[in-house]
Amino acid sequence: MPDPIVTLENLTYTYPQRETAALAGVSLRVPAGELVVVAGPSGSGKSTLLRCLNGLVPHFTGGRIQGTVIVAGYDAIAAGPATMSSLVGFVTQNPEAQAVLDRVEPEVAFALENAAVPPAVMRRQVPAILEHLDLLPLRDRRLDELSGGERQRVALATALVRKPAVLVLDEPTSQLDPLAAETLMAWLASLRRDWE
Ligand code: ADP
């Protein structure tokens, strides 16, 4: 059997100044190519779990962590966000807050500029991902003029343009109407089929 792309072993994490653990003894294996939904009530630790995958927990949050987080062969706790951010594409719960620039193409390109990707590679990869997500017609548009679903696709493009090994979305449908949510799920299904 191939190695899983994500392995959590007995992961326990407590935020600073908290007595109870946000994650207690979590073990999980995700085979490559799987689409996994993490479900649970508000406050049950879903976001915390996802933030362990890119090293934000515990590197930005502090607190106490025990156990193992292996993503794409890397120890996420040891490697931290500097390494993990190129391996884990992350779409946060509020893509508006995540956006850096105000137009579609520069916003997607910024993810690569920030990673010091050479301009020649950028000129290839940015249009390719825009095309993949049917965003070429919107490339010059302002982000604040897009619909929620289009906005979410830009966040997806930004997360995918660095060709991460894992794509993580935190409550990706929570701000979408039911139709846009269904469309997003269809996009994710087709990405899973076609993405290399
Ligand atoms: P979910 O995403 O399932 O709603 P969270 O992972 O956001 O759950 O939260 C899990 C628990 O950790 C909650 O009790 C929450 O109050 C707490 N928590 C989340 N973020 C922080 C933080 N930055 N500092 C302290 N406690 C936090």
Ligand code: MG
């Ligand atoms: Mg959450």
